[in-house]
Amino acid sequence: MNEARWARLIDVVILPLVNLLAALIVSGIIILLIGENPFHALGVMIKGAFYYKGALGYTLFYTTNFIFTGLAVAVAFHALLFNIGGEGQAAIGGLAVGMVALLLDTSLPAFLVVILAIGGAFVFGGIWGAIPGYLQAKRGSHIVITTIMFNFIAASIMVWLLAGMLMAPGQMSPETRSFADGVALAKMHNLLALIGIKTAKSPLNLSFVIALIASVGVWVLIWRSRLGYAIRATGFSTKAAIYGGHQPARIIIITMAISGGLAGLMALNEILGVQHRVILNFTAGYGFTGIAVALMGRNHPMGILFASLLFGALYQGGAELDFEFQTITREMVIMIQGLIILFSGALAYMFNPMLQKIFARLLHPPQAGDNADKGEAHG
Numbered sequence: 001m002n003e004a005r006w007a008r009l010i011d012v013v014i015l016p017l018v019n020l021l022a023a024l025i026v027s028g029i030i031i032l033l034i035g036e037n038p039f040h041a042l043g044v045m046i047k048g049a050f051y052y053k054g055a056l057g058y059t060l061f062y063t064t065n066f067i068f069t070g071l072a073v074a075v076a077f078h079a080l081l082f083n084i085g086g087e088g089q090a091a092i093g094g095l096a097v098g099m100v101a102l103l104l105d106t107s108l109p110a111f112l113v114v115i116l117a118i119g120g121a122f123v124f125g126g127i128w129g130a131i132p133g134y135l136q137a138k139r140g141s142h143i144v145i146t147t148i149m150f151n152f153i154a155a156s157i158m159v160w161l162l163a164g165m166l167m168a169p170g171q172m173s174p175e176t177r178s179f180a181d182g183v184a185l186a187k188m189h190n191l192l193a194l195i196g197i198k199t200a201k202s203p204l205n206l207s208f209v210i211a212l213i214a215s216v217g218v219w220v221l222i223w224r225s226r227l228g229y230a231i232r233a234t235g236f237s238t239k240a241a242i243y244g245g246h247q248p249a250r251i252i253i254i255t256m257a258i259s260g261g262l263a264g265l266m267a268l269n270e271i272l273g274v275q276h277r278v279i280l281n282f283t284a285g286y287g288f289t290g291i292a293v294a295l296m297g298r299n300h301p302m303g304i305l306f307a308s309l310l311f312g313a314l315y316q317g318g319a320e321l322d323f324e325f326q327t328i329t330r331e332m333v334i335m336i337q338g339l340i341i342l343f344s345g346a347l348a349y350m351f352n353p354m355l356q357k358i359f360a361r362l363l364h365p366p367q368a369g370d371n372a373d374k375g376e377a378h379g
Contacts, residue, residue: 048320057202063312069290085147086287088154093264096124098278110182125264133256
């Protein structure tokens with residue numbers, strides 16, 4: 001293996017694993033300080049995420065949300081755009097799902113309403129992402145600032161609508177009425193039962209398959225399409241992109257539209273998959289955690305799948321920790337997630353110099369002749 005491939009292996013595989021190990025070691029020390037066995041806690045978390053009845057379904061349910069938001073961040077980042085607006089884009093995508101379902105669920109077949117709702121989530125999320133893209137490309141506004149602002153705008157719109165004109169009649173909760181029967185994504189345990197595979201009931205639904213398809217689509221887009229080449233060229237150098245015949249402003253807007261659309265698809269899992277109505281705050285921070293997922297997955301769909309599975313396991317296994325231990329609360333589980341985000345994000349390359357030195361010595365070990373030459377030169 002040549003040096004370039006070793007460097008890629010360090011960056012994509014080894015460094016994220018080292019960062020994860022560092023986060024787990026720090027978390028283990030904290031758990032030890034409060035009087036619990038960190039290895040026992042890790043075992044409980046793993047069992048809670050994968051072993052117990054229905055646990056895997058719940059883990060993959062959470063994983064689905066992270067796949068969508070992680071892909072959204074990754075697509076934007078390839079154009080050197082830091083999309084912080086996944087929360088708002090997912091919320092507006094969910095609003096689109098609700099509007100399509102509420103308007104059409106009594107007049108169209110359920111499967112057609114679901115298809116239109118999927119398209120609506122992508123389109124509305126894409127529009128909510130394209131507006132900050134336009135503001136940066138045409139007006140010079142910074143994408144980080146505008147996407148953060150649009151999160152607050154989206155949250156305000158959702159409160160205004162769900163506490164007002166979209167609120168279900170006869171109740172005080174900020175949510176819409178339930179959709180008509182059949183306007184939902186099929187549960188995976190029901191689909192597997194059709195082919196004779198019995199699994200425990202869980203909220204895992206067809207949006208997981210959509211997320212996998214989206215992952216393949218992003219890989220094709222970024223590395224196997226002309227548009228993907230233009231996106232990466234714009235990220236590397238706008239001058240080079242212009243020299244190559246591309247229009248960076250147009251590419252930025254398109255990229256943010258795709259990114260926002262992917263974030264908008266997150267609403268499918270929560271609204272069409274589980275709630276079957278639009279509720280307030282269904283995004284639950286998945287848009288922000290998607291940033292860490294993309295960073296840990298090195299903005300590659302395969303890496304994002306594994307990082308999403310990790311965070312899904314933390315969400316599900318963390319609930320088991322909270323149930324099993326009196327001293328390990330939900331807040332401590334959030335702390336563990338925060339440490340992983342810290343080491344995968346802000347401290348992502350802290351161990352890189354050390355790893356580079358180690359692998360440099362493995363690839364180019366010192367020769368006996370070199371030591372002799374150094375001794376003669378010293379003498």
